[in-house]
Amino acid sequence: MEKRNNLKAWLYLAPLLILMGIFIFYPLINAFYISILEEYRPLAPGGATATGYTLSNFARILNDELFWQAIKNTFVVAFISVPISILISLVIAVSLNSIPKLKALYQTVFFLPYVTNAIAIGMAFAFMFHKDYGLINLMLSWLGIDPVNWVGNVATWWAQMGALLVYTIWGGLAFKILVFTSGLQNIDKQYYDAAKIDSASKWTVFRRITVPLLSPFILYISITSMIGALKAYRTVIGLFGERLGAQQNSMITIVAYVYKYRSAYQDVSAISYAASAAIILFFITVVFSLIQGVVSRKRVHY
């Protein structure tokens, strides 16, 4: 029917593909290349120089204590914040779906964190977690709990992590709630009617009907939010500033580790270290996506 129109199609695609070529495909390949260059100086006067090829950049990253600190922080953020925020937003979405009135109002409120500036609100959270003047410790004192030093200079690692997790979960709810509520609207009402006739309990309905029918959405959300959590960065900047923690680098994440080298691009190999760390991050996200894909094949009900 329609004839092929190769030349014309490529003309329409040209603006996108040229920009993607320069700013996505080339950098992607180049990142792998510079990660194996020895003594690479990209900004040396008279042009970039390197002395050969090596895997020592990766070795140096893997021997860097700070990198493992970054891995640990990032994994703790991801493994704790993702399941908790998915569970909370599922319960919220189901609750939203069961109320006849005010649904739009609640939805609007729940969506607010999505449209705010992560740094600005991070600063607000930092002050909420202030040991003496903060709201959190005041609320804890109502429950008879002694003030905790969350983000101050001598805060413990878990206290800082606690503040970071609260902020991460708060910021991650909006998108998940929105996706789950739109998912719930696609579920055929007759399943719930059938459950009502059998007078099934709410918990049974949630476990046996809602969760299985929402499983494609839950899978999608767990993959995207896992990838998002593995790239945590602006939440840390918002809460702790460029120090990346109550103590220097105590809450450093993998992305923050990559960016740590940005001010040192003039230095020998600095960009190669950054590239190696970014590539390790890339493989971590790929592995997680694959694992979740395999798990889903057994569990997801389409």
Next chain:
Amino acid sequence: MAEIFVENEKAYKRRRLISNIVTFGFLSLVAIGILIPFYWMILTSLKSIQEIESVPPILWLNFSDWKITNYTDLFLTVQSGERAGEPLFPFFTYMKNTVLISFLTTLGTIITTILAAFAFARLNFKGKDTLFAVLLATMMVPGEIFILTNFLTINQFGWYDILTQTYTEAVLAMTIPFMISVFYVFYLRQTFRKIPDELYFAAKVDGTSDFKYLLKIMIPIAMPTIVTIIILNSMGAWSAYIWPAMVTTQDKYRLVSNGLRGAFTDTTGRTDYGQQMAAATLVTVPLIILFFTFRKQIMRGVGRSGIKG
């Protein structure tokens, strides 16, 4: 039989009332939790230093006690240091930059997106499906991988020179690399594909060119989707943090997020929380206004991204 039914009906109604109360209670609790940081931010920005540092914290300020000094102080000139002569928080400069970057990036993105989405939705060419799959795959790659080389590329283009960078060069560096969005191409292609083929063939019979068909028929039909893309994309510049800081040489070229952190801590490490929260409020308010103006489009657009095509 009828009596039993009535009993059940009563019990059912009571159970539903209780469950409604529990549901509303739970949702309201979460809503308060979502709103508290905003409240705390605005409240703190209106307090005096004494009020901020009172223990236990003050939870409510009457309107007559609101102080706007934290806001006015942001515009006072810095007396000494490397930023001498500039306002403490150059909000209007940052805003101007942010709006400009946002506008140019969105304009570029919408052009590349419409053209590419048209090719994928309407035209027939060799390797179409493969190319589309490759483009979608790039969405998986963390942007941190690109950013390293992109910084070097910007250098090679001559847009980043510590001594001589001009405003135009800074703007180019902050916009050109971001005039691409595979996700929006995907999103718009879905909309374009819903437009009936008959319209296209009818236009062809009339001798309408492809480009004119795109301009006069497809874009107007897909306008709601395009508007959603424009709004979502414009919000991006507000959260841009790392790239603007990397590719600009001067404070006055930067965007709102960059100026926020660090500016309110003096050399002794003491932070002025009132000013900090005032600046955070100033940055947050335009976004909230944008959100309430285009609430439907924003929530629909973001929600759509969660539904598998």
